[in-house]
Amino acid sequence: MTSTTVATSRFFRARLLSVTDVTPSFRRFTFGGPDLADYGDPGLDQRVKIVFPTAVAGLDAMPTEEDWYARWRAMDAATRPPFRTYTTRAVRNDLSEVDVDMVAHEVIGPASAWIDGARIGDEVLIFAPTTAHTGVSFGIDFVPPAQTGCFLLAGDETAAPAIAVILEQLPAEARGIVVLEVPEEGDLAYLPQHPGFTYRMAARAGAPRHAHLERAVREASHELVPPGHGAEVEEIDIDEGILWEVPRTAKGGAALKRAPMYAWLAGEAGAIKALRRHLVAEHGVDRRAVAFMGYWRDGRPEA
Numbered sequence: 573m574t575s576t577t578v579a580t581s582r583f584f585r586a587r588l589l590s591v592t593d594v595t596p597s598f599r600r601f602t603f604g605g606p607d608l609a610d611y612g613d614p615g616l617d618q619r620v621k622i623v624f625p626t627a628v629a630g631l632d633a634m635p636t637e638e639d640w641y642a643r644w645r646a647m648d649a650a651t652r653p654p655f656r657t658y659t660t661r662a663v664r665n666d667l668s669e670v671d672v673d674m675v676a677h678e679v680i681g682p683a684s685a686w687i688d689g690a691r692i693g694d695e696v697l698i699f700a701p702t703t704a705h706t707g708v709s710f711g712i713d714f715v716p717p718a719q720t721g722c723f724l725l726a727g728d729e730t731a732a733p734a735i736a737v738i739l740e741q742l743p744a745e746a747r748g749i750v751v752l753e754v755p756e757e758g759d760l761a762y763l764p765q766h767p768g769f770t771y772r773m774a775a776r777a778g779a780p781r782h783a784h785l786e787r788a789v790r791e792a793s794h795e796l797v798p799p800g801h802g803a804e805v806e807e808i809d810i811d812e813g814i815l816w817e818v819p820r821t822a823k824g825g826a827a828l829k830r831a832p833m834y835a836w837l838a839g840e841a842g843a844i845k846a847l848r849r850h851l852v853a854e855h856g857v858d859r860r861a862v863a864f865m866g867y868w869r870d871g872r873p874e875a
Contacts, residue, residue: 580705583623583636584611586670588694596758597729599676599687600661603696604669611670612701613663614709615741617734617836621655622672623697624686629653631697640699653697654682659734660700670698673733677755708824713838713863714738715820719830722796723748723769726789726847728782728839729755731865732762738836739766748833749792753785782843789837789847793855797833817848819860827860834861841866 586603594600625631634653635643644652662671679685686696701709714734716723723746725735732752739750747768754760757775765771772792774784819827835857837847848864851857 580612581699581701581711583634583640584608584670584698584700585631586696586698588690588692588696589669590692591690593676594673595754595762596756597675597677597754598673598732598759598762600671600673601690602669602671603698604667606668608668608670609665610703611663611665611668611698612703612705613660614701614705614712616712616714616738618660618701618709618737619657619711619713620660620672621699622658622683623653623655623699624682625695626654626682626685631695634697636697655697655699656683659737661733661737665703670700672698673736675729675732710824713818713865714836715818715824715826715863716834716836717826717828717831717861720746720834721832722834724751724789724792724796724833724835724837725749725769726751726785726792726835726837726839728753728785728843729759730840731838732759734838735836736763739769740764742766742768744768749796751785751788751792753782753839782840785839785843786846790850793833793835793851793857797855797857799855817859818863818865828858831858831861833857834863836863838865 585605585607587605588601589604590602592600623631623634628651631653637643658672658674660670661673674687676687677684679688725738725748727735735750735752744767749770749772750763752763752773753776755776757777760773760775772788821827835851837844844864844866851862852859
């Protein structure tokens with residue numbers, strides 16, 4: 573008797589169908605192809621990996637077996653295909669189409685180079701859930717308690733697509749504050765509106781990076797919940813380690829049954845580290861009610 577294992581995540585080969593400039597900095601890439609028919613969409617801030625071909629590493633060089641990451645790590649860093657993490661923006665299984673929003677900026681790495689030079693018909697690989705996926709998705713970092721008084725969603729432009737999907741999928745009765753820092757004034761129109769949220773958004777426009785983000789999150793935390801008793805925070809060396817803390821239970825659900833506020837913060841690791849310290853150590857927010865994701869590190873060409 574034989575059994576068949578159904579993959580719940582895999583690499584999808586996708587072809588670029590269209591490119592839409594949503595705002596000056598946010599570009600929507602619509603991918604298609606028959607392989608996307610069973611591309612899964614658990615929702616919220618579901619993380620996926622996109623593999624970009626380069627002149628020295630084509631897509632066929634990417635390991636796609638179950639132990640793909642270990643095999644990829646064992647490859648020569650100079651010749652292995654680069655990949656980066658994004659959020660699924662929309663899935664249309666009936667059309668075998670997927671939208672992914674990316675930030676367009678100066679070319680500083682393989683992802684930004686691909687974004688700058690992408691042409692219709694170009695192919696990528698996307699590691700994502702399949703429609704067979706059920707239960708908990710550990711690619712989702714928005715894991716609030718079942719009873720949450722309010723939400724604080726904050727980040728820079730790299731977090732904006734995930735915040736957009738979260739806002740679209742939260743119920744209308746949810747309330748909270750969104751803090752977002754973007755490169756240009758025209759980018760302020762990117763996020764969808766939610767009736768229960770106040771938006772504190774600002775364009776950098778020459779101001780120091782993350783000045784608005786850090787100031788506005790501190791102000792929002794005082795508005796949403798009163799100060800508590802601070803807890804000691806384990807400091808993370810963001811030059812060596814990864815700042816990524818998503819409280820969960822052993823079964824993958826929320827770490828708490830209820831909380832007065834749930835905070836989801838993502839963006840540049842240095843800014844998120846400072847906000848993590850403020851919320852938990854200074855303001856006294858229960859660390860089990862805060863998710864921190866340091867997507868990237870200022871000064872490192874990882875885009």
